[in-house]
Amino acid sequence: MQRLQKLMSRAGVASRRKSEEIIAAGRVKVNGEVVTELGTKVDPQQDKIEVDGQVIQREKLVYILLNKPQGYITTTDDPYQRQTVFDILTDVKQEVHPVGRLDKDTEGLLLLTNDGDLTYVLTHPSEGVKKTYVATVAGVPNQAKIEALERGIQLKDGWTAPAEAKIVADLGSEAIVSLKIHEGKNRQVRRMWKSVGHPVKELKRTKFGPLDLQGVSVGDYRYLSQEEIKQLKRIEKQAEINQ
Incomplete structure (x- = not known):
């Protein structure tokens, strides 16, 4: 069993704090019943969880380092049909999002993940990453x-x-x-x-943070190593301690 907001974050719905707001707003159902109480515990293997009517599934957490080329934007969808970084991630099955953004004309290191809690920590100015x-x-x-x-x-x-x-x-x-x-x-x-x-x-x-572009050519990407993930998780853990 685990807290609902944590499961939502792990599923890539939103950060844990944003998930709490979504729950409080009455937008979440567990087994068909609206849940608004923060801290509600659920079984990710047994319970049916819906956000705004959409069933969420707990995906495997993935962490991707992309060396973004110029000319690509970092939004998930573009009404002008411009190239996005997701056109490069053709073999990634999980629904990931960029951790921060790089503008169209900027290239370089872009981290993408479906880990909502880590995204919140790495992009919040107070954490000093x-x-x-x-x-x-x-x-x-x-x-x-x-x-x-x-x-x-x-x-x-x-x-x-x-x-x-x-x-x-x-x-x-x-x-x-x-x-x-x-x-x-x-x-x-x-x-x-x-x-x-x-x-x-x-x-x-x-x-x-601790990540660099060594070994990754422009337009290529790779999954983070376990050691790199541990380094990022230490940053996340320290942020929880500091709260």
Whole structure:
């Protein structure tokens, strides 16, 4: 037996907290009866669980690392019929979702899973999971601009948290730079560099928490190793302790 909201999260319905909201709203039935009490325990092998009339099934949890190419979007469905990352995951049977997003013109590390609880932890700014981006920018930032990024930049939707910035290579008319952040504001990295006068020409995410792109070519993907999953679960466990 296990708590209903945990089962819903494991099935990929939503994070555990969001699942609690769905239950409280009366959108869940167990064996045909509406359940609104949080903490209700169910048997995933015996009980029929429905969310908004759809029977949920507990899927095997999967964790996929994709080296996203430029030109692909990370939404599950696109009304404009553009290519999505799910066009690449042709052999994945489970219904996975991206952990955070990369915009159409950004390539690099994208984690996809059906583990709702882990997704919540890895994408919540308060947990401080760091992501590293390498960019080619116009011009060469001086030290004052690097320090400004590291202190935090005021964008239209508020101040950014302190970051780690550095110049990787000075190419004269442009530079290769890196930026490490733990937030996920829309197009944040591009906006941060633009705000200090160095628009991004090319952008790639190279690291997400303990994960990197080693051995994964652009357009390819692989399942995480058991050790990598353990590392992510330690982050999730620590988040539960800190609550």
